[in-house]
Amino acid sequence: MVNALTFYYRDGCHLCEDMWHQLREIQEQRSFGIQFENIDMDPDLKERYGLLIPVLAAGEKVICNYYLDPVALEKHLDQIDA
Secondary structure, three states: OOOOEEEEEOOOOHHHHHHHHHHHHHHOOOOOOEEEEEHHHOHHHHHHHOOOOOEEEEOOEEEEEOOOOHHHHHHHHHHHHO
């Protein structure tokens, strides 16, 4: 999917679970894919995002971290759909 986002997370992270549930709700209204990356499985990702998770990104651009920013996500999706 062209407008797939990457969701960086860690198992057992309550903020990750919260963001994931919010993303699923938004996916019911907007079409976008999500690629999952467990940062604990990759030392480079763990170093890069270790204290920032969860992170929602589009390529190298971080859309939000810690908490879902629905305005930033909608803005990103609108730019892709345009």
